[in-house]
Amino acid sequence: MTELDVRPSTPARPATGSLVEQFEYGLDAPICLTWELTYACNLSCVHCLSSSGRRDPRELTTGQCEAVIDELQRMQVFYVNVGGGEPTVREDFWHLLDYAVAHQVGVKFSTNGIRLTPDRAAVLARTDYVDVQVSLDGATAEVNDHVRGAGSYATAIRALDNLAEAGFEDAKVSVVVTRHNVGQLDAFKRIADDHGATLRLTRLRPSGRGADVWDELHPTAAQQRELYDWLVGAGENVLTGDPFFHLAGYGESPMPGLNLCGAGRVVCLIDPIGDVYACPFAIHDTFLAGNLLRDGGFGQVWRTSELFADLRSPQTSGACTRCQFFDSCRGGCMAAKFFTGLPLDGPDPECVRGFGETALAADDRAATIASRRPADDHSHRTAPAVRRPVPVQIGTRPGPSAPPVSACSESPLAGFTRD
Amino acid sequence: MLDEAWSLSSSVALRPEPFGALAYHFGTRRLTFLKAPGLVEVVRGLGAAPDVRDALTTAGIDTAEWPTYVAALRRLADTDMIAPRTGGSA
Ligand code: SF4
């Protein structure tokens, strides 16, 4: 936790102040909670942010999962993003889904579609408060299967067919934008439209196995421009953020996003064995707050973890303090800095002012990156194990004509500025 | 609005937070932050009050601030966070 010790001891929360200022001090419960139900997965996607593949024998039991849901209900965590691994490979997945919904915890789950049979699709179509995201990273089998594995395109399309036939409304086709699929945006849109679904584009992050392929797969600067132009043309029918809930702050203009790192403040991850991390993109001991089985439940960890107390203070910002964009950027994404070997109190690797690029170029970061490898890797042992430092290379960015978007933004255009 | 009867929408839940409360609409999945503790009290009191005027009075809101509060309530009404009570008291 040494990297985090740069923060001053937690000051008291101010009585008034903007919502973002209030968020800096944390909320009584998360508003953006991800729960990865299993590390088991039938696939071995090269960019998996949780390095999933093999089931962890310590995985929470059905009873333990129900207890977590009971607690989320008590804490009024109104919905949870469920993922994995492939969550539906858990035998009790559909039971847990029903259990959550019955306890006022809405569920948005991400799946590769493997268990979305016609029967399941029919049940889902009758269930309120459930949102389904089918992952697809290529609009053709060739492009998709290159990243997600042989047969995965057919599986996803079959799942979308089943949902559409069952009358499930507004499923999401969730695409991580990469260098290989950015030219297929129209085709993705057609696939979504044909299934009465909505296309959702997200950003590739250097987390989990994503660290190994980020350099090859993250869109080039020219492709970001292509994407930008395409999105402008597509209008409001394509999602680039979180579709499940909208933020609105009373007393200020609608917030474009969090505009601060929400980790441990409003964002949180529960992993398959009950470990609680500050953010789903930060699976590493440095960001491990505790374990809900050992440490008295999720609420107890959320309220009393030292790590979270540490994170719930105004971000210190080194070089960023004097930046004109600090108010809207606040130094960017903690996880991205961490896994690219940058200091946590400095600028983001994709800083719109180019400071990240300078930091990436100036430092010999290999040793730092190696020390920041997650200890726990659940990748299939047969999966192509590319294990080398993140060779980050960021294309030249246009000048900072506009402030960066929210640090937490899932938008594939996060950090992109049109000159 | 002052003379009308309103209440929290049936699909909305309020979660107390240090700065006020967070309102979540299960239908639209919209999350709204009520940043003023006074507003939280007014919203909570709507259902039991005969009208908005009474809810404001009960919450101890200074009459000078009523226009601000009514504007805030209208915004909450726009997103169905609060709803008019029809057909008598709820
Ligand atoms: S734009 Fe760059 S320098 Fe400015 S606050 Fe963000 S990361 Fe720091």
Ligand code: SF4
């Ligand atoms: S800014 Fe990065 S580390 Fe912080 S909550 Fe968002 S994704 Fe996680």
